[in-house]
Amino acid sequence: MTAILYPGSIGRAAWPLEKRLTRCWGPDTFPDAELLLAVMTLAAVPHALAVRLAAHLTGGICLGYGSVPDLPRFESLRSLRLPVQDASWDLTPGVYDPNARRIGIGTVPSTSVSVCGHELGHACDHMDGYPSREEFWQHLQDSCRDRLMRPYRIMLAERPWSRLLNQPGSRPGTAGSCLSAGCPVKP
Numbered sequence: 001m002t003a004i005l006y007p008g009s010i011g012r013a014a015w016p017l018e019k020r021l022t023r024c025w026g027p028d029t030f031p032d033a034e035l036l037l038a039v040m041t042l043a044a045v046p047h048a049l050a051v052r053l054a055a056h057l058t059g060g061i062c063l064g065y066g067s068v069p070d071l072p073r074f075e076s077l078r079s080l081r082l083p084v085q086d087a088s089w090d091l092t093p094g095v096y097d098p099n100a101r102r103i104g105i106g107t108v109p110s111t112s113v114s115v116c117g118h119e120l121g122h123a124c125d126h127m128d129g130y131p132s133r134e135e136f137w138q139h140l141q142d143s144c145r146d147r148l149m150r151p152y153r154i155m156l157a158e159r160p161w162s163r164l165l166n167q168p169g170s171r172p173g174t175a176g177s178c179l180s181a182g183c184p185v186k187p
């Protein structure tokens with residue numbers, strides 16, 4: 001466990017995402033469970049995909065305490081509303097910024113089983129040219145919907161994120177706009 005938590009002690013000598021990762025906690029402290037899960041999620045990315053993500057995420061991956069605006073280089077989002085959901089960045093635990101190609105993962109409560117996995121999904125989507133905006137992706141979502149637990153089944157039925165992403169004014173790419181629409185907040 002310790003081998004993947006701290007720089008310089010990595011058991012996996014060629015862990016590709018290490019060079020992009022910033023750990024915003026003291027090297028002499030053990031991180032909370034949310035941060036531990038994020039590190040483990042990053043470590044579990046298959047090597048070939050991790051190599052591609054490491055090349056793509058030129059803005060880095062920042063893990064730290066609090067919400068998105070508490071993380072270094074995301075402070076400008078403080079007190080801003082999310083562009084899609086009725087919530088604030090101050091309550092949001094994760095973000096992927098496609099402009100900066102940067103992921104931020106915090107520790108505020110989330111309904112997501114993996115905030116880090118969620119944001120990695122946004123990065124993969126961007127890296128591969130937004131397949132989530134294609135019709136086949138919508139069919140894939142629809143085919144899986146009945147297997148999802150509540151509230152995700154209802155959320156997907158009511159507001160498919162891929163459709164939201166294609167609404168005017170909600171496209172990623174401008175400062176303060178949808179950095180990663182659909183990031184988990186309390187429903």
Ligand SMILES: [Zn+2]
Pocket residue numbers: 118119122180181182183184
């Ligand atoms: Zn999201």
